[in-house]
Amino acid sequence: MKAMILGRNGQLGWALERRLHGRPDLIALGRAELDLADAGAVAAAVESARPQVVFNAAAYTAVDRAETDRDAAFAVNARAPEALAAACARVGAILVHYSTDYVFDGSKAGRWVETDPTGPLSVYGESKLAGEQALAASPCASVVLRTSWVYGDHGANFAKTMLRLATERDALRVVSDQHGTPTWAGRLAEVSESIARQALQSGDAVGWLGERRGIHHASAAGETTWTEYARCVLSVAQDLPPWAGRLKVLGAQVEPIPSSAYPVPARRPQNSLLDCGRLARTFGCAMPDWRGDVEAYVRRLAAA
Numbered sequence: 001m002k003a004m005i006l007g008r009n010g011q012l013g014w015a016l017e018r019r020l021h022g023r024p025d026l027i028a029l030g031r032a033e034l035d036l037a038d039a040g041a042v043a044a045a046v047e048s049a050r051p052q053v054v055f056n057a058a059a060y061t062a063v064d065r066a067e068t069d070r071d072a073a074f075a076v077n078a079r080a081p082e083a084l085a086a087a088c089a090r091v092g093a094i095l096v097h098y099s100t101d102y103v104f105d106g107s108k109a110g111r112w113v114e115t116d117p118t119g120p121l122s123v124y125g126e127s128k129l130a131g132e133q134a135l136a137a138s139p140c141a142s143v144v145l146r147t148s149w150v151y152g153d154h155g156a157n158f159a160k161t162m163l164r165l166a167t168e169r170d171a172l173r174v175v176s177d178q179h180g181t182p183t184w185a186g187r188l189a190e191v192s193e194s195i196a197r198q199a200l201q202s203g204d205a206v207g208w209l210g211e212r213r214g215i216h217h218a219s220a221a222g223e224t225t226w227t228e229y230a231r232c233v234l235s236v237a238q239d240l241p242p243w244a245g246r247l248k249v250l251g252a253q254v255e256p257i258p259s260s261a262y263p264v265p266a267r268r269p270q271n272s273l274l275d276c277g278r279l280a281r282t283f284g285c286a287m288p289d290w291r292g293d294v295e296a297y298v299r300r301l302a303a304a
């Protein structure tokens with residue numbers, strides 16, 4: 001697999017690089033090597049490397065900052081994927097791209113399926129949706145994995161923030177009216193590799209993925225809220241060094257609050273639950289329940 005990873009220093013890019021480590025011809029690029037705001041440079045990088053598969057883990061992910069930085073968000077999340085897809089089509093590479101539950105408005109009662117109408121509440125969501133649409137309009141053989149609440153071994157995320165705050169503050173109040181599942185970046189990397197491997201093993205990667213192209217939901221199974229997620233993280237941590245005896249807030253003490261009590265610039269969907277049936281049917285990839293991966297993650301952080 002001659003693979004190219006974009007966004008190597010992000011949570012998912014880092015996980016992808018670990019997952020594909022040791023493969024000959026692996027090209028992993030961070031912002032310093034390739035600025036996705038420069039669409040011409042994106043195309044040139046693909047055309048000179050001529051990979052078989054590109055994993056685009058780079059994105060403008062500062063959800064609140066995007067509200068006042070619309071152009072930068074659209075450059076990275078919409079125009080770069082468009083240029084990337086065009087270049088992949090030219091060199092015959094397949095493309096694995098990522099999107100977000102924030103393309104939805106959160107109003108559905110059940111789990112969102114891929115064909116549900118989108119309605120982003122934020123500039124970030126709009127820019128990621130524009131990226132999805134650019135790929136749909138391109139002849140490139142691409143798959144878009146829509147995921148939610150990503151946390152990785154490398155990089156900042158909600159779980160690490162909760163662990164830090166629980167050692168600093170006497171109380172933790174966390175939003176309880178947004179529903180979704182935290183998804184481990186390592187799990188997404190595993191699914192991404194599986195899809196690429198299946199495509200390449202078919203002998204006609206472009207044709208094979210072309211028949212299966214489009215959006216697939218890919219988030220952990222189960223259901224939770226930010227409050228329950230925080231409780232899970234702290235409940236595991238409170239029995240482990242280096243946190244045992246140091247946490248001022250224990251898992252059971254996390255207090256639920258409504259989103260209205262935690263004002264932020266960008267609105268978030270209340271229901272982010274994704275139905276991942278299409279991913280299982282198309283690629284045979286099933287994501288496990290969120291809780292086991294979060295517990296293992298906290299134990300790994302403790303061991304590190």
Ligand SMILES: NC(=O)c1ccc[n+]([C@@H]2O[C@H](COP(=O)([O-])OP(=O)(O)OC[C@H]3O[C@@H](n4cnc5c(N)ncnc54)[C@H](OP(=O)(O)O)[C@@H]3O)[C@@H](O)[C@H]2O)c1
Nearest residue numbers: 009010011012031035036037058059061098100147149150
């Ligand atoms: N994080 C979540 O909760 C979440 C939820 C749903 C979907 N997703 C999607 O999942 C994918 C992976 O997210 P993640 O959590 O791994 O994101 P992340 O940790 O924020 O990583 C994104 C990476 O993109 C890079 N990047 C940003 N602007 C760039 C530019 N102009 N040129 C080159 N690189 C640039 C960043 O570089 P620097 O390191 O230099 O900043 C960073 O390494 C994204 O498509 C995201 O939209 C994420």
